[in-house]
Amino acid sequence: MQLPVQSQSTIYAEPWEPGAGPEDLVAVAQAVEDAGFDYLASCDHIAVPRRLAPAMSTVWYDPVATLAYLAGVTERVRLLSHVAIVALRHPLVTAKQYATLDHLSGGRLVLGVGAGHVREEFEALGVDFGRRGALLDEAIDALRAALGPQEFPEHHGKSYDFEGLGQRPRPAQTRVPLWVGGSSPAAVxxxxxxxxxxxxxxxxRDRLPAQIARLRELRAQAGVTEPLTVNAIAEPLYVGTPCWDVGRRTLSGAPEALAESLNAYPAMGVHVIQVRFRCRSRTELTDQIAAFGAEVAPRLD
Structure with missing residues (x-):
């Protein structure tokens, strides 16, 4: 699941989150781990322009610092950047940060990357917003090299060029999983x-089968045979019968009913479901996480 508190867009933040802080993040991360979840995730924005602040807010914790902090209070759960806007930084900077995180966490990093969408953020950092897609494509190649096993990685491209520069510590994983975020044709x-x-x-849900079919078609055409982990973001959830208005799109009810609904995702070819719980407090959230792990997750395919 995506962590609360660390990003507070009005689209999904709950009313209790603006008053929350590090101790709440720790409690939620530990509840996620105790409930058997696969990963916890943190977002990435460096600076939000005034025109977007009313919707996005300006609360966006740095993902590397946040995930490293939570790595120290957890032992098993994976640590996902969802998503890092890697075109805003040189790949060697990104590699240094995330290789260190993977090293310190014992190999728990999943590097999620995306193109970004805030023009002013790119302009302030001197990065061409119009080239963000091309920059991301090359950054992925550069990061594959820089996060690989070689102490002195090498990459020669149009925007990034390096060799003979050593970086240690190396990631604990031989190959850091790299996931791409986005639903546009270019992102797919x-x-x-x-x-x-x-x-x-x-x-x-109704768009996912076509998107997954397109993923498979493109990989087959390119001769790519390695497995691809397909995620989906489920509707907001509430385990049990709520006594308050959780919104018309929220899935709520008995664990059996929630599991039956969520099992539509693996039937489409989804491997990992990212969930979010409606809640009025940190305690209600951790209770929801525990209930999902104990009563819903065992019923999922």
Whole structure:
């Protein structure tokens, strides 16, 4: 699941989150681990322009610092950047940060990357917003080299060029999983041809089968035979019968009913379901996480 508190867009943040802090993140991360979840995730924005602040807010914790902090209070759960806007930074900077995170966490990193969408953020950092797709494509190739086993990685491209520069510590994993986020045709193609996994952004259930079929088609055409981890973001959830208005799109009810609904995802070819719980407090959230892990997850295919 995506962590609360660390990003507070009005699209999904709950009213209790603006008053929350590090101790709440720790409690949620530990609840996620105790409940048997696969990963916890943190977002990435460096600076939000005034025109977007009312919707996005300006609360966006740095993902490397956040995931490293939570790595120290957990032992098993994977640590996902969902998603890192890697074109905003030189690949050697990104590699240094995330290789260190993987090293310190004992090999728990999943590097999720995306193109970004905030023009002013790119302009302030001197990065061409119009080239963000091309920059991301090359950054993925450069990161494959820089996060690989070689102490002195090498990459020669149009935007990034390096060799003979050593970086240690190396990642604990031989190959850091790299997932691409986004649902545009360009993002789907990028995920199909360059990634180990796909992170859709906002695709409803009825759009997923066509997107997954397209992923498979592109990989088959390119002769890519390695497995691809397909994610999906489920509707908001509430385990049990709520006594408050959780919104009309929220799935709520008995564990059996929730599991039956969520099992539509693996039937489509989805491997990992990212979930979010409606809640009025940190305690209600951790209770929901525990209930899902104990009563819903065992019923999933």
């Amino acid at each position: 193609r990028r995920a199909a041809l360059k990634a180990d996994g796909w992170l859709p952004q906002g695709d409803p």
